[in-house]
Amino acid sequence: MTRLFTPVHVGRYTLSNRLAMAPMTRSRAQFDGTPGALAAEYYAQRASMGLIVTEGTQPSDDGQGYLTTPGIYTDAHVAGWRATTDAVHAKGGHVFIQLMHAGRMSHPANTPHHRQGVAPSAVAPGTQMFTPTGLQDIPAPRALTTEEVRRTVLDFRHAARRAIEAGADGVEIHGANAYLVQQFLAPSANTRTDEYGGSIENRARFAIEVAAAIAEEIGADRTAIRLSPGTTMWGIDEGGEGPALYRYLVAELDKLKLAYLHVAHQGNELLLADIRKLWKGTLILNRPGRARGEIGADVAAGLADLESYGQMVLANPDFVTRLKTNAPMNEANRTAFFGGNERGYTDYPALSEAQEA
Numbered sequence: 001m002t003r004l005f006t007p008v009h010v011g012r013y014t015l016s017n018r019l020a021m022a023p024m025t026r027s028r029a030q031f032d033g034t035p036g037a038l039a040a041e042y043y044a045q046r047a048s049m050g051l052i053v054t055e056g057t058q059p060s061d062d063g064q065g066y067l068t069t070p071g072i073y074t075d076a077h078v079a080g081w082r083a084t085t086d087a088v089h090a091k092g093g094h095v096f097i098q099l100m101h102a103g104r105m106s107h108p109a110n111t112p113h114h115r116q117g118v119a120p121s122a123v124a125p126g127t128q129m130f131t132p133t134g135l136q137d138i139p140a141p142r143a144l145t146t147e148e149v150r151r152t153v154l155d156f157r158h159a160a161r162r163a164i165e166a167g168a169d170g171v172e173i174h175g176a177n178a179y180l181v182q183q184f185l186a187p188s189a190n191t192r193t194d195e196y197g198g199s200i201e202n203r204a205r206f207a208i209e210v211a212a213a214i215a216e217e218i219g220a221d222r223t224a225i226r227l228s229p230g231t232t233m234w235g236i237d238e239g240g241e242g243p244a245l246y247r248y249l250v251a252e253l254d255k256l257k258l259a260y261l262h263v264a265h266q267g268n269e270l271l272l273a274d275i276r277k278l279w280k281g282t283l284i285l286n287r288p289g290r291a292r293g294e295i296g297a298d299v300a301a302g303l304a305d306l307e308s309y310g311q312m313v314l315a316n317p318d319f320v321t322r323l324k325t326n327a328p329m330n331e332a333n334r335t336a337f338f339g340g341n342e343r344g345y346t347d348y349p350a351l352s353e354a355q356e357a
């Protein structure tokens with residue numbers, strides 16, 4: 001486990017350790033997408049992580065799918081995020097803002113504009129989502145025109161610029177977990193007949209164009225991407241060609257020399273080993289539900305350069321100290337994951353506070 005606590009280069013930065021906070025939506029932003037008042041405190045509490053990846057943040061109006069998620073495209077968003085980046089930097093941490101376009105994982109009741117969601121194709125995900133009036137079926141989205149797909153690439157690019165203006169160290173493109181980028185990858189969500197649908201090359205095109213556009217805008221060494229090869233969440237089915245698609249996509253992304261690739265692992269170990277070979281740069285690995293005793297194993301084995309953790313970091317602001325000292329961890333309160341106030345957000349005690357209590 002000791003290798004976890006050694007510095008590592010990520011893009012243009014040197015991080016103090018090889019532990020990353022996985023991106024986690026907390027739905028506590030203001031209605032206009034400006035981060036909530038407690039966001040800076042929440043992230044600063046966790047600044048001893050080598051890298052913080054923020055909650056998914058929409059690059060445009062249409063990118064929002066859930067209630068009260070933050071954005072990064074208006075002046076108010078930039079000013080709001082500035083509080084977080086300043087607070088994290090003051091404690092020596094590093095922060096990448098995750099750019100998340102929800103695509104078809106969106107309900108009109110959740111957004112200020114109440115528009116129909118947009119996606120590669122007009123195919124509903126076949127699932128439900130929380131709205132102000134409770135769980136509701138997600139309606140079919142509207143298919144983006146080819147011109148609109150190109151404009152969406154520019155929305156990502158603009159948001160990346162704004163993230164840098166807000167003081168972020170970089171951005172992570174959310175290409176995982178069944179949201180817009182992955183909707184382009186999966187034939188179950190993408191039935192397009194233009195250059196963004198059909199063949200592996202065409203389905204991968206959107207992800208590559210977004211990454212290339214952002215790298216051009218803010219530098220490849222501040223641009224990263226997260227992928228979840230093979231996920232079956234929310235109507236995503238990448239089919240038998242899935243592994244081949246990822247081998248192609250990762251090899252193409254590798255040419256861009258991005259800051260890192262973040263894999264949200266879904267269980268295909270052979271594909272993961274291939275990705276490790278195809279990707280010459282920094283790899284962050286997230287294994288959902290990883291047991292505490294396994295923390296550090298992937299870095300020790302050389303399968304990953306950093307490991308990311310979600311729920312354990314959510315519940316333990318001093319996760320790094322607790323690991324180093326083999327101290328017990330707070331349990332995450334799932335009922336406070338999304339929305340609400342400081343409860344289950346900024347009130348998880350650090351070790352010293354817990355011992356004093």
Ligand SMILES: Cc1cc2nc3c(=O)[nH]c(=O)nc-3n(C[C@H](O)[C@H](O)[C@H](O)COP(=O)(O)O)c2cc1C
Binds near residue numbers: 024289310311312
């Ligand atoms: C409350 C919550 C919100 C999440 N939101 C996001 C998100 O916005 N973007 C993302 O890529 N993953 C998101 N995830 C997935 C996590 O990044 C991570 O992959 C997952 O929790 C598994 O890791 P863990 O077992 O260490 O928590 C979320 C997970 C949780 C628990």
